[in-house]
Amino acid sequence: MTDPASYRPQAGEIPTSPGVYRFRDPHGRVIYVGKAKSLRSRLNSYFANPAGLLPKTHAMVHTASSVEWTVVGSELESLQLEYTWIKEFKPRFNVVFRDDKTYPYLALTMGEKFPRVQVMRGDRRKGTRYFGPYTAGAIRETMDTLLRVFPVRSCSPGVLKRAQASGRPCLLGYIDKCAAPCVGRVTPEEHRALAEDFCSFMGGEAKRFIARLAKDMSAAVAELDYERAARLRDDISALRKVFERNAVVLAEDTEADIFALHEDELEAAVQVFHVRGGRVRGQRGWVVEKVEDSSTPDLVEHLLQQVYGDDGDSHGRLPREVLVPVQPSNSADLAEWLGGLRGAKVDIRVPQRGDKAALMSTVRENAEHALKLHKTRRAGDLTVRSQALQELQEALDLPVALLRIECYDVSHVQGTNVVASMVVVEDGLPKKSDYRKFSVTGAAAADDTAAMHDVLTRRFRHYLLDKTAQVESSQLPDPGPAPADADNVVPDTTTPAPRNRFAYPPNLVVVDGGKPQVNAAARALADLGIDDVYVVGLAKRLEEVWLPGSEFPVILPRSSQGLYLLQRIRDEAHRFAITFHRQKRGKAMTVSALDGVPGLGEAKRKALLARFGSVKSIKTASATELMYAKGIGHSLAASIVSHFAAAGSAGDAVPTINVTTGEILET
Template sequence: MADTVSYRPKAGEIPTQPGVYRFKDDKGRVLYVGKAKNLRARLSNYFAPLQNLHERTRRMVLSASGVEWTVVGTEFEALQLEFTWIKEFNPPFNVQFRDDKSYPYLAISLGDTVPRVLVTRNRSIKGARYFGPYTKVWAIRETVDLMLKAFPMRSCSDSTYKRAEQAGRPCLLGDIGKCAAPCVGRITKEEHKSIALDFASFMAGNDSKYIGDVGRKMKAAAAEQDYESAARYRDQLAALETALSKSTIVLGDDVDADIFGIAHDELAAAVQQFRVRGGRIRGVRSWVVDKELDLGLAELVETVVQNAYDDEVPPPRLVVVPELPEDAPELEQWLGSVRADRGSSGKVVLRVAQRGDLAALAQTVGTNAKNALILYKTRRSGDFVARSQALADIQEALGMPDAPLRMECYDVSHLSGTNIVASMVVFEDGLPRKDQYRRFSIPSSTDDTESIYQTLSRRLAYLADDAAIEPAPDPTTEPVTGTDLKKFSYRPNLLIVDGGQPQVAAAARALADAGVTGITLCGIAKRLEEIWLPDSDYPVILPRNSDALFLIQRIRDEAHRFAITYQRQRRSKDVNSQLVEIPGLGPARARELLRHFGSVTQLRAAEVTGIAEVKGIGPTLAQAIYEALRA
């Protein structure tokens, strides 16, 4: 493998100014868009030796055939241009949003001559003010019903309003006091619009002001013995207080903020957004993000915040995130411009909550995000209908005679060619069968394809068509504790290997050498998540958001996790055995060393004086440990 890709530009050709870059494939498709305050420094990270890149970054770099860049004046302009290009090109390696929910909002159509309050999922009503989103339709309808007692504005449809206007008789809502009936002239259209503006102001967080005003009016009317007006104000006050009691006070009355929580793994991220207005939670929104590259939390925050305000709702003055991105000042400037464009004044502050009630609420939002990620994965894997459809789609895509009711997936893990191990995970009916997982230790191998061949050869020995008796147990194959060894011989419908054409070819050779037939074989490559079949020049491309691809990704990731876990156990045993061989250092002190330094890497990097600081380790023993770890 070459150290880097052939299209790498010369270092002197890349400018050092801020800018935006695009990776493209050989057909001109934009694969990834990114920004940098120093283009040369940023792009050099992608053109490091391929073996040093994260596997997902390496996949993107290898999929591309060229890179282009555009220089801009400031980092803020780079942020704006990156956002525009991502929206325009929808690059597959940038974060993909999967917000399949259609949230209900409370909308007030202030752009109309006679404004109307309504519950809607339509976000494109011209001139409307939106509040929410709400998670339940019944909750927002209940809120509207209460609020109309305090702000009796129009809530009927256009046809109902015109019919009442022509007939000169209001509808039922006008008769029961939940509408001021501008349709029949009980109040002017200007007076009605004033009520609508008060309604919008109350929903925007100015609730304490209105409660105080209504309370004072009620007392003044009672003092003047205008008991009819006092009773009306009393009913309005009760309606306002009841509406407020539906939302919990979480912060001070003057706090308007959006609080984000993000939980993520290698493939997906769950986002929770709490909208706090006037110290109360006014709306909750959640969605899922698909990750193609390995992004840190700070990079996710930037993308999530940008997309959260890609609608008509202006950002508040305070946005709380779990971690600040590198270009937080530029992101604040961009949010401020969005806020100004949508008719709100004041700059936007982006920060991480450190202490107090705000930090406690941010922790709650983060917990909700973690639960949402677990629920997302559980629902996709636990839904029987989705699993059945996924198995049927895999059968059709791979041309299998039957649905893959039993699938086995294999992955290889090693550390610079040492401690080579492999894993076998089993899914039956789309669900993991952990009692049938296997772990393989591989004494020696030339590369990953040879390791795949060895692993499958040992597993297929139990399935050989001409095997008269079951082979003797393989001492380098480890079942999970408590496993029935006879289950190892169950025939799978589908064998999956983690890799592309070379790995699939090695697995096909193992099948042929073992004389096993009737089992479908495929590999899932980490380049564009394509599926490779033996002797095929073109991959099978499953829809990115399909349940079939999700199931194959899940079994691949489980095999990877299982292999990595075993490989780390082997490494830990190697270090422990090396430590306990040092005279005067027993198992207890070895554990204390690893606990103190936190990792084997930190222990190996430590100096003698640092090792001697560990409880129970003196200078002489520290010197012996130092020399043993470098022997």
């Protein structure tokens, strides 16, 4: 690794002007491109204290061997130059948005003599009009339907040349799905007019064409030309089918791209809906590995740069509005740059209310599902799981294979309703039947470390008890051979005892937290005399892995499958703990005057309330009257009467209240 001090520029060499800088490795390859309002301030931040940099930035400055910069006249110029260099050099340490799938577009090659309609993927070409993106099935159906009304050429150049040479059209020409310009059925000008109509229809002028065909159909009926009227009727039906495929979600003059993202500590998923003519015409998605020091506005800025810059000729496809979840960095300069690509003003804004904000929430939900699907696919692959377990074992220097991993998390709100969760992963997959929940009370609920010590102690005390019980059962004396008299033999109809819940110890215990939580967990195992279970902690801030007694954490590479596995386990433990905490908190939201009656459970409380209607009526009822309620016997009725008599004499008549709002629920 390179020492950053070896290539640090001298003091005063770096200008204070805005500009763009590049880090290069020893082979001269550009590994990072960035921009800054002040080059001196920004570059000095890399060299002032390299040890304090975030992991990926630390790796970048130690991989590089030189840095160079270019001064520009304004922040807009720096934005343009940064994008140009990122596209040219594809630096490994920059954020790169990669499509999570390849989307097809419906394209017309308007630059050719006979424009051709086709399905295209990949890089954009000049002189070609694009519509979409679409899903693979929808685009084929749309194209086939529209060729009935707009019979534009769709054959390859080879088929076109053969038709021109032979003087006979291809099959599409015979079935009226091509105007056959190759054999002179229509002139090049007439064929181009068809292509222009095709583009106009796809561009949002569908109602105009449908109205024109309806007028022609009425005229044909008036002339008694029913055959032509029937063809026009079928054409109208075909156009309406395409037109109505996309539901109207916004006003018909809306031209917008709506972006949303969902991110965690390692990755971000982005989704965009393309709205044209008020209809969602297409959808795209990306999943990107995050850079530690990049904020959400930075992500949005790089996203818009790459999406619209990579589209090549954006004129006619970049919309009037770009709706984003947060304003990107350098929003004004970015809007000016996009306006230059479009040839008209582009408005970048965050929708706050109304239909656009509602659609934004739908796009955000799609992004959330996309990230979950991405992580599920990672977790579901056997090879990836095996690689993750092996990487984790090697990184932590463990002598045993990680066949079973347990993860613990503590959840509470300001020290109330403290709970903990235990989730289990075997062979890299969750084993939900072994998940456990813990309620933490008393001194153990004082703080997170005490709660973690208590939970680990309880869990592994059960394990030791189960282990002892198994040893004792295996040492029982042999009952001996069966009696010789077969007629007196009683068949063994007993079922095996169920397996104890904590019979299997894990190879690795993961706790959600840093050094204090790890040391508390290790101390709990040491107090029980358990020395064959290893403990690590995963801290959320920088995804550091802590070992017991260690002064420094283990830093796993951001692309490590082992880190992905730890993160998934930690997130699952957090989800499970939060769910249990909310359930417990919900039950604690109400208290009742009936709660303190000995022997009166929930079912009998409901029976009393169903019989008497309120707690007030129950308080005034006699023991004989109480016995009319289902499940209330003589002794319990007497207990209820004496309880309320004692409460009344002590002035403790407590109604049922909501402890959060103070609202009286039962009187």
